[in-house]
Amino acid sequence: MTENESHSHPDDDWRHSGVRVIKADQLDTNTAQTPGMNRAAAINAARVGAQKIWAGTVVIHPDAKTGAHHHGALESVIYVLRGRARMRWGEHLEFVAEAEPGDFIFVPPYVPHQEINASTDEPLECVLVRSDSEAVVVNLDIEPVEKPDTVYWVDPIHRHP
Numbered sequence: 001m002t003e004n005e006s007h008s009h010p011d012d013d014w015r016h017s018g019v020r021v022i023k024a025d026q027l028d029t030n031t032a033q034t035p036g037m038n039r040a041a042a043i044n045a046a047r048v049g050a051q052k053i054w055a056g057t058v059v060i061h062p063d064a065k066t067g068a069h070h071h072g073a074l075e076s077v078i079y080v081l082r083g084r085a086r087m088r089w090g091e092h093l094e095f096v097a098e099a100e101p102g103d104f105i106f107v108p109p110y111v112p113h114q115e116i117n118a119s120t121d122e123p124l125e126c127v128l129v130r131s132d133s134e135a136v137v138v139n140l141d142i143e144p145v146e147k148p149d150t151v152y153w154v155d156p157i158h159r160h161p
Contacts, residue, residue, distance in 0.1 A: 083124035
């Protein structure tokens, strides 16, 4: 077997089924939405044949917040590009934490949450990745608590600020 034969099958056409580049101006806004944010899909089953992930962008306008929602059985990762994200979560959105550019946010399955742009004058821009190729969004009608508890990432390496 030659080196080329060990890495491909005769039926594969890597030109069309290999790496795909999705340009920034080709994102698809025809995806599940939550009031207060604009999601746009880059990677999903319909666009590129993804089987196990969904990826795209989310923008929250200055001083805006989303409605409460969860993503079913999916895990979500949010990477903050620009702005300041304030996340609220829990049965009554009773917990809160903030993230800045370069920070990652992990949202486990079925956790009710809300994204808030903590800035009054700049948009919050993030990259979003989910653990399935379809976008699952379940919008919720939750009466949030007035003052949520701040949660800090504390473990043997990360001390309370």
